[in-house]
Amino acid sequence: MCDHHDKLRSNNKDLQKVEKMFDRREFLTKTSLGLGAIALGGLLNADKAWSNVKNNVKPDLEMFSRNGLGLPHHMPKAKRAIYLFQSGGPSQLELFDYKPKLKDLFGQDLPESVRQGQRLTGMSADQTTFPIAASTIEFKQYGESRAWVSDAMPYLSEVVDDICFIKSMQTDAINHDPAITFFQTGSQQPGRPSIGSWLSYGLGSDNDNLPTFISLVSKNGGGQPLYSRLWGNGFLPTEHQGVQFRSGKDPVLYLSDPENYDGHDRRNMLDYLGKLNSIQNDSYGDPEINARMSQYEMAFRMQTSVPEVTDMSDEPDYIFEMYGEDSRDPGTYAANCLLGRKLLEKDVKFVQLYHQGWDQHLGCPGGVKMNSKKTDQANAALIKDLKQRGMFEDTLIIWGGEFGRTVYSQGKLTASDYGRDHHPKAFTMFMAGAGVKPGFTYGETDDFSYNVVKDPVHTHDFQATLLHLFGIDHERLIYKHQGRRFRLTDVHGHVVKDILS
Amino acid sequence: MNEVSDIVLFFGRFHPLVVHLPIGFLFFAFILEVYGRWQKDDKIKLAIPLSLFLGAISALVACVLGYMLSLSGDYDQGALDTHFWFGIATTVIAFGAWLISSRKLKVEVLEKGKAYIATLALIVVLLSITGHYGGNLTHGSDYLTAYLPFGKEQKEKLVAVTSIEEAQVFNHLVNPILQDKCASCHNASKKKGQLSFASKEAILKGGKSGAAFVAGDAGASEMIRRVLLDTHHDEFMPPEGKTPLTKEEIAIIEYWVNTGQGDFEIKFGNIESSEEIKLAATEMLGLDASTKESMALANVPSPSETDIKTLIDAGFKIRELVADSNLFDVILPAGTINQENITDVKIKLELLKPLKKNIIWLSVGDNNISDNDLSIFDGFENLQLLKLEKNPITDKGISLCPELKKLTALNLFGTKVSKSSLELLNKFPKLEKLYVWNTNITKEDVQAYRTQNNSEVTVNL
Numbered sequence: 001m002c003d004h005h006d007k008l009r010s011n012n013k014d015l016q017k018v019e020k021m022f023d024r025r026e027f028l029t030k031t032s033l034g035l036g037a038i039a040l041g042g043l044l045n046a047d048k049a050w051s052n053v054k055n056n057v058k059p060d061l062e063m064f065s066r067n068g069l070g071l072p073h074h075m076p077k078a079k080r081a082i083y084l085f086q087s088g089g090p091s092q093l094e095l096f097d098y099k100p101k102l103k104d105l106f107g108q109d110l111p112e113s114v115r116q117g118q119r120l121t122g123m124s125a126d127q128t129t130f131p132i133a134a135s136t137i138e139f140k141q142y143g144e145s146r147a148w149v150s151d152a153m154p155y156l157s158e159v160v161d162d163i164c165f166i167k168s169m170q171t172d173a174i175n176h177d178p179a180i181t182f183f184q185t186g187s188q189q190p191g192r193p194s195i196g197s198w199l200s201y202g203l204g205s206d207n208d209n210l211p212t213f214i215s216l217v218s219k220n221g222g223g224q225p226l227y228s229r230l231w232g233n234g235f236l237p238t239e240h241q242g243v244q245f246r247s248g249k250d251p252v253l254y255l256s257d258p259e260n261y262d263g264h265d266r267r268n269m270l271d272y273l274g275k276l277n278s279i280q281n282d283s284y285g286d287p288e289i290n291a292r293m294s295q296y297e298m299a300f301r302m303q304t305s306v307p308e309v310t311d312m313s314d315e316p317d318y319i320f321e322m323y324g325e326d327s328r329d330p331g332t333y334a335a336n337c338l339l340g341r342k343l344l345e346k347d348v349k350f351v352q353l354y355h356q357g358w359d360q361h362l363g364c365p366g367g368v369k370m371n372s373k374k375t376d377q378a379n380a381a382l383i384k385d386l387k388q389r390g391m392f393e394d395t396l397i398i399w400g401g402e403f404g405r406t407v408y409s410q411g412k413l414t415a416s417d418y419g420r421d422h423h424p425k426a427f428t429m430f431m432a433g434a435g436v437k438p439g440f441t442y443g444e445t446d447d448f449s450y451n452v453v454k455d456p457v458h459t460h461d462f463q464a465t466l467l468h469l470f471g472i473d474h475e476r477l478i479y480k481h482q483g484r485r486f487r488l489t490d491v492h493g494h495v496v497k498d499i500l501s
Numbered sequence: 502m503n504e505v506s507d508i509v510l511f512f513g514r515f516h517p518l519v520v521h522l523p524i525g526f527l528f529f530a531f532i533l534e535v536y537g538r539w540q541k542d543d544k545i546k547l548a549i550p551l552s553l554f555l556g557a558i559s560a561l562v563a564c565v566l567g568y569m570l571s572l573s574g575d576y577d578q579g580a581l582d583t584h585f586w587f588g589i590a591t592t593v594i595a596f597g598a599w600l601i602s603s604r605k606l607k608v609e610v611l612e613k614g615k616a617y618i619a620t621l622a623l624i625v626v627l628l629s630i631t632g633h634y635g636g637n638l639t640h641g642s643d644y645l646t647a648y649l650p651f652g653k654e655q656k657e658k659l660v661a662v663t664s665i666e667e668a669q670v671f672n673h674l675v676n677p678i679l680q681d682k683c684a685s686c687h688n689a690s691k692k693k694g695q696l697s698f699a700s701k702e703a704i705l706k707g708g709k710s711g712a713a714f715v716a717g718d719a720g721a722s723e724m725i726r727r728v729l730l731d732t733h734h735d736e737f738m739p740p741e742g743k744t745p746l747t748k749e750e751i752a753i754i755e756y757w758v759n760t761g762q763g764d765f766e767i768k769f770g771n772i773e774s775s776e777e778i779k780l781a782a783t784e785m786l787g788l789d790a791s792t793k794e795s796m797a798l799a800n801v802p803s804p805s806e807t808d809i810k811t812l813i814d815a816g817f818k819i820r821e822l823v824a825d826s827n828l829f830d831v832i833l834p835a836g837t838i839n840q841e842n843i844t845d846v847k848i849k850l851e852l853l854k855p856l857k858k859n860i861i862w863l864s865v866g867d868n869n870i871s872d873n874d875l876s877i878f879d880g881f882e883n884l885q886l887l888k889l890e891k892n893p894i895t896d897k898g899i900s901l902c903p904e905l906k907k908l909t910a911l912n913l914f915g916t917k918v919s920k921s922s923l924e925l926l927n928k929f930p931k932l933e934k935l936y937v938w939n940t941n942i943t944k945e946d947v948q949a950y951r952t953q954n955n956s957e958v959t960v961n962l
Contacts, residue, residue: 390912
């Protein structure tokens, strides 16, 4: 029936007894349930049984990532990307979207003609007035592109000529978790694959020793929680999920050898385990068995590659100085930016950073300044560093949060302090590097930074553009699951061609 | 996506062959009946049940095969449905006729002479209709009438354009939209609202609501007003169920009416156009710069599998840049060649030679590549991105590096090149970006080079 018997029969008499018992059970299970399953399988797989499976036409060519998906669809610009996710919703009003007219309107109620009955969160919906709060942080113009940047981001202002700002971002969600989930997976409900997983699935890996998709959460953020499903694979095969690197002793959990074990026979163990798994795979054909096998092998290789890539001792002092003092402290945003660069250098396809703490319902100016202080120098350093290493050619940098913030003050407005609530209808993101126009600003908001008045870019448009830069037509990267064909952009999204270089 | 299995389509394609059997059998039954009556020959009528039976069976087979063929999705759904139902009706009636003629089914009304021949005649009519719609599916609806000797003007062939300036705004841009989105109801034979887009004259004539457009005034033009209405408006065009015009398509038509003054001959290059219009037009004409680039390179020969396998075994990573284009991104991971196997440099790089036309991006940074190794790149005529960073390369290496005609970006950061390498850059005529951080090249060198040579190259330090 199957070859378990010869390969796995043990020499221990007691065990053999047990095995026999199992065999009888196995026999009964397989004859009763098994026959039904065979019949059902035959019905469900009739298509496959009939067709010649196209993927097998060029088996040898799979070795250079001809994965049968016909990808990339067109000439890519980006080979890898680092997405600096600013979780919480950084205020566009205090950072990039300069609105000088607001100063004269200080404290006035936001006109209904601007808000137009827009849905608010429960946190400010019952406010009787919506007093307009101008940014107390000053703005200046920088670079040849004359881009407006606030004094909160002094380092970034030095590299504006490398940056493409999108000031007309829009999203559908107004609360943190659905909004982040929407940005990362294209759906507000959990369960879809994230951007990095789609890229991993579609394009495969350029480095066999490290995961294709790595996520880093900075330890000096704090604020709204993040969940590992944000770098989850959804319904895509498990090997495409993002692997989180942590700060501290073990960057990847359970990767180092347990105490008193030197790992010398691990290779043997894995080989034998692999044998067992492939027997299992022959009997059941569950793709997750393959995923597990490749994960074991990846973990084994990561035992060497991860300590190597997380080792910062090679980095000269001037690099640490460039990223800021924090960068010497593993797990901080700055250290993660530096680690991110190292991962990109190793051809990791998608590095996802998260920095929590941008949720300024209270004390907006102070909060923005504090978080800028933690991130600004590293953002600018990353841009400079990738540029000087020539990685700007094929690496995309993305900065942005899940939504923006309201022009009106949540809670009490004073001359120097105010809070801002979540605002999905207009906010700023920026990109830099492969395939995007440097020193460019796209889209405009009204005088209140409340509504987009020119060139709106929806979250799905951003996702479509991101895939486009990787050579992928977002309408054609599809995975069929439970009878429905899924895309990152669902049934939406337009590539924002105007920002492409 | 290949959801319909090949075997289904394989059999489906026998449909056009098999359909001729029921046509023959059923028509023959009709002829036997007519002939039998005419000659008063009852014997010959005995063959009718068999003929009908064979006709019905083969019609059934044809239906099944036809359905299989329809799964390919290659056919227009509307026309397909008509053919589909007429085919089934023919089959059902053929079976009915057989059952009656062989006396398996007794329907007295139909057994009477006149009614009976009427059934057979109906079969022939159905056969003709089904066959006609089937033919339309395969050959197009104007196949039968294309060479009608009267009443049809010859279609002018449109010359394809290679640059947007040469394109005629009406013929190349506007007319294809009209034909695609409007002409199914507004053509020479079907003039809804008395409007036809079949020819220049017809368009100028306008329809029931007056002129189709007013030259120079898109706002007053009926055809533009109609497509800009709210989609639920009664007068919105195209009517519900049909694909509306896209934003770009409307912009193009407006542009023709306004800027082009509705001139049927005017060329794109002769009138002003905004960036958006240019973009939309380029896309419509298939002149998109990015597609053109990869099209131009599409003729690179396919590399042999052994060559690729050898490369992979030697530690290279290979990725195809565009699926099935034979254009590759090749990486030799940093540190593959270190102090211990430094003698392998030459051997490993030699392995790239068979793929020299296929490699578009090449990364060989930090692999102990030295000056003499750079001569290897002779004939890498499609190379666009070359990453040589962190290798012990000096100016001599750059002078030994052969001309690379398509190179747009060169990464030399962390090498030992100096300002004399800058003088050698003219061997890379397409070069746009040079990365020379951490080399002996200084800001002043770059400044001096740029002013002397009037160079457009962006040098990143």
